[in-house]
Amino acid sequence: MTETPTEMTDQAVESAVPMRPHADDLVVALEGYDGPIDLLLNLAREQKVDLATISILALAEQYLNYINNARHLRLEIAADYLVMAAWLAFLKSRLLLPEPPQDEPNAAEMAEALKFQLMRLEAMQKAAAQLYELPQLGCDFFLRGCPEKRPVEEKPVYFLPIYDLLSALGAPQRRRKPDSYDIKPTKLYSMEESLLRLRRMLGGGAEWDNLFAYLPNMKGHEGLQARSAIASTFAAMLELVKAGELEIRQSQTFSTIYLRGRTDKDEPAPRQPVEDTHNE
Amino acid sequence: MSDAQTSEEMDTALRLLEAILFASNEPVSAQSLQNHLGESADLTAMIETLQAHYAQRGVNLVENDGYWSFRTAPELAPLMTITRQPRRKLPKAASEVLAIIAYHQPVTRGEIESIRGVETSKGTLDILLEIGWIRPGKRRDTPGRPLTWKTTPEFLSHFNLAALSELPGVEELKAAGLLDTRPILATMPAVEDEAAIARDDTDFANWVEEE
C-alpha cells in the first residue's frame, strides 16, 4: 500500500506528463495517510535527506503534483489535503518571487515552520515505535501470578446530620400510637374535579336525573371520602347553575335533587328516580 | 545478590526459577519446573538455595504436595490486614437512642426503652460508645442503681454545637413539625390529571350498568 505513492510521486516529479496508474491505487494511497502533514512527511522521506536540510520548495512541488494527479483522475480529495495544497502553492510563489510587503508572512519563516512541523511529527512517529520496543507487561515481564488476598477489616466512620438527630426524637411517638393515629393518607374529591366530571357527563343530554347518578364510583370509599365526593359534586352543581349551564329541581327539603343540562325548550317531568340506593 | 553463585550460568537459571515461581498463577510442580529449566539443571539444589534465601524474609518458598510457590510468611499475615473506613450514616435505632440521650440526659437504659417503646439492643449503645458520642454518667439512686448515659464533647463538636443548650428546645421542634405524629393529608388527583379522571368515569359507567 505504501509502495504505490512512492512510484506515483517519483514519476510525477520526473516527468511533466504524469503517468496514469489505476485509479484505485491512488484512492488506496491517499487513504494510507493520516492527513496532509503525514503525506508530506512520507514524500519527504523519499528524498532520503535529513529533514533539517530538505528543500521545502521541491517538497511543495512534489505534493502539488501528487494532488494534481489525484485531481486529474477525478478522485475525491479530502478538503484538508486541498487546503494544504493551496497553502503550499502560496508558499511556493513566495519562495520564487521577491519578498512581499512587510505585513505578510515571510517565505523563509513559512518554510521553517513547515519544516518544524514535519520534524515534530516524525519525532513522534519514531517515539511511538520506540515505545513499542520497550519491554511490555504480560509479554516481557510479569507481575505476581497468584496474588494473595489480604484480610480486610472495615472500620466505618459514622456521621449523622443534625436534622436526622432532631427528627429521631419524634420517632418513638410516631411509632407508639398506631391505633389512634394510624390514618392512611386520605383521598378527597375536589370541586374542580367534580366540575369537570359534571360538565363532561351532562354533555348535550338534557334529561332529568338524580344527583347521585353523577357521583364517582364509590365502591370501597367510605366516610370522609364519600362525603367529600357528595359535597364536591353538590358544590359543583350549584356552581354550574350559577353559570347557567344546568337546572336543578327539588320537590321538598331533603328530598332527591334532580338536575339536567340547560336547554331552551321545556322537558317533561323527570322519570321516576331510583330512590337513594347509593346513599350510604 | 547475596548468595554466592560461582558461575554466571547457574545464576541465570536460579533467577529464572525465581521469576517463574513468582509469575505463575498457581503453584508449580517440580516436574514442570524441571521442564522449564532443562534436564541438566539440579532442581533440588536450586530450590534448596532459594528456599534458604527466603526462609527469613517476608515471603517464603513453600512446597505443597510436590507443588512449589511463594507465600506470605505466616506470622506476617495478621499484620497485612487492610483497614477500610467507609463513611456511614448512623443507623436509625442508634440515632433515636442518641436523640433521647441528648434531650433527656442523664438517662438510664430502662428510661430510654420506655421512651422508645422497644427494647434497645446492646449493639446500639455500643456503636454510640465506640464513636465516642456517649459516655456513662453516675448511677441512679434507685433500686438496682442503674447506670445513666450522657453525651460527650465529641457529640457536641460533631453537630457543631458549643453547648447542650444550643440544641433546639422541644417546643421549637414541635413548632417546626419535627415531632408531628400525624400523617400528611393527600388530595385526589388534580384536575389536570385527565387520565385519572377518565378512569373514574369508566368506573362510574360500570357502576351504572350494575344497577
Place this chain on the structure above:
Amino acid sequence: MSDAQTSEEMDTALRLLEAILFASNEPVSAQSLQNHLGESADLTAMIETLQAHYAQRGVNLVENDGYWSFRTAPELAPLMTITRQPRRKLPKAASEVLAIIAYHQPVTRGEIESIRGVETSKGTLDILLEIGWIRPGKRRDTPGRPLTWKTTPEFLSHFNLAALSELPGVEELKAAGLLDTRPILATMPAVEDEAAIARDDTDFANWVEEE
C-alpha cells in the same frame, strides 16, 4: 537474610513491606504503603534496601510514578515460557496519539491535532482511555478551557518505566525543541477550531479530576 538489620523491629517492618508488595498483583502506591507501615516508618530507606536486594535477582522492585511492584526481570523475557499475552498492537493513529500525549503531557486535543495536522477521531482517544493508558487532566486556562490529557501510572507500569523522564529519547527531543506544542504558524491550515473541540471535550468532563 543477608541484609544487616540492626533491630528486630526494623526487620519485621521490612519483611512486612516485602510481603505486602509480593502479595499484590498490581502496583501499590507509596502513600498506601506508608499508611500501612505507620507515619514513623522510613519508607524511602526501606524501599531502597529492598530494591538493592532484588536488583540482580529474578524479580525486581520497580517504581512507576509513585507506585511500587515486584515484577520479573525484563532481561529474562526470552527464557520465560509461561503463558504470555499477545503484544497489543495499536492502530497507527492511536500509537501516534499515545506518543504525543506521553511526550507532551499535559496536552489538549487541539494541540495533538496541530502536531499531527489532522483531526483526531473520538475512537482514537477512546481506545487509549479504555486500555487505561491515558486520563484527562486539568482544563487549560485558555479560551474554551480545553481539557488536557495525561498518561496514567498503568501506562508507565506497562512499559516498565519508573517515570516520564525515562521515555525513550525524551531528553534529546526536549533539547531539539521538538516537544513544543505551539501551533506552527498562524497561516498554516488550521484543523479545527478550539471551541468545537472544547464542545467535544465536555463529554469527558465527568472524568476530570478536581485537583
